[in-house]
Amino acid sequence: MSVRFGWLTACILLFTCIHPIYAADIVDRVVAVVNDDVITLSEVNQEGKALFKRIAEQVPPDRLEEALQQARQNVIEELIDKKILQQEARKYDLKVTDEEVDRALQRILERNNTTMEQFRSELAAVGMDEQQYRENLRSQILSSKLVNMEVRSKVIIPEEKIIDYYDTHYMERMGDGGYYLLQIGINVDPNDPDPERARAEARKKAEQIREQALAGEDFKELARKYSDLPSAADGGDIGVFKADEMAPAMREAVISLKPGEISELVETSSGFQIFKLLSSKQGQIVAKVPYDEVKEEIRNILYQQETKELFDNWLKKMRENAYIKIL
Incomplete structure (x- = not known):
């Protein structure tokens, strides 16, 4: 299957699996409700564009529809989490400026030792444009601010945990x-x-x-x-x-x-x-390594683990208390 034909087939199957009546006349519609916000079909297609393209190129035709349906469900779940985070951020009037996005993008370019032109080319290769990437980056920064407020301030790593980790992994x-x-x-x-x-x-x-x-x-x-x-x-x-x-x-x-x-x-x-x-x-x-040489490294590892666990629990609680309906 050619890339072009595969991508076209992926789009048709994606829209068809949403509802048969839209196969002939595709229009935007609501696919999920999250409290007072909605998730539309166009949002799902935009968010999952690169993923759907990759699936169309790699999955055999006889498994393509099933793979796209699962991918669509995963994208909707990710968008639900994103909506919840955005709603919580609005409660605290948290915002992300264009300058913050620019700085974050510049750090990414420097870390990967690449130019903007090369970066745009790499994005295009996976079916994403710069604007979409910037919006995703904006969402990540917003989430990070919220996590800092709701989760990270509660993370404490006692010395005993660091020693236990050291004994397990470095002895x-x-x-x-x-x-x-x-x-x-x-x-x-x-x-x-x-x-x-x-x-x-x-x-x-x-x-x-x-x-x-x-x-x-x-x-x-x-x-x-x-x-x-x-x-x-x-x-x-x-x-x-x-x-x-x-x-x-x-x-x-x-x-x-x-x-x-x-x-x-x-x-x-x-x-x-x-x-x-x-x-x-x-x-x-x-x-294997003296304790003092790896103490801070271990603290960072445990901090990341603890933060992720607290965040996952916090987000689970937010989802449980939210009105969520997938249409």
């Missing part, structure tokens, strides 16, 4: 036990004509870095900044080692540490190393 249980380590290495310059002086300078540098770590500076940042080892790119993260996998000097420095502690300097043939123990076999659990 890993180790069946055989092990030591999860960060590492900083300072190498002796092999080309220095005075090897003893070079080793002494490397030791002094390593000791200074260890003092900074003991003073509370971020170990990963110190590793990225000063370490001469390949693990520097990962903030010194070398993963989990069992005791028998470590070199003797490394094992001796690490096994007595408690999680969070910094080792003494470990001297090697190439220089000096410092280790930080994140988790040990005693707990049988290792942290």
Whole structure:
């Protein structure tokens, strides 16, 4: 089926499934009532234009009518929600200016690194024009203002929830036990004509870095900044080692540490190393990422989840209290 013929068929089936008498003479009509507002056939067609076009292009002919009927129902339900949001926004005299829409659209273009001309071309490809997109954007901004007023102000994420999420998603249980380590290495310059002086300078540098770590500076940042080892790119993260996998000097420095502690300097043939123990076999659990690094990220995830749940419940209540009739 060609795109053109498919789209024409989609339109005919869409109008036919609304009511048989309109197949020959299509006119606009009310398809749903939401309190004091109505949803018209033309609104449904405009709102679902891109969706109906995509269905016409992708769905086999023998399933097209059923798919369009379901799509039409989904669009009507979305428009009902939109009407309810608009009605609630009017109660609070909430409005969205053209300037707000312009700014939101500009942010979208910048985020997607595209021009207005490219954007319009992409809209046309899915059967939508700029004006329709702007109106949809206006509706989204209005909804966001309403959600800010009705829902988001009620969202509170306690520390306990953040910790629970962290324990579930960022902690890993180790069946055989092990030591999860960060590492900083300072190498002796092999080309220095005075090897003893070079080793002494490397030791002094390593000791200074260890003092900074003991003073509370971020170990990963110190590793990225000063370490001469390949693990520097990962903030010194070398993963989990069992005791028998470590070199003797490394094992001796690490096994007595408690999680969070910094080792003494470990001297090697190439220089000096410092280790930080994140988790040990005693707990049988290792942290994939330090808590402080992901705390705000987790808070945002939980905030979005909580906001969506509250919004869904709020909208469900609004629908239950509204007069809604689909014709």
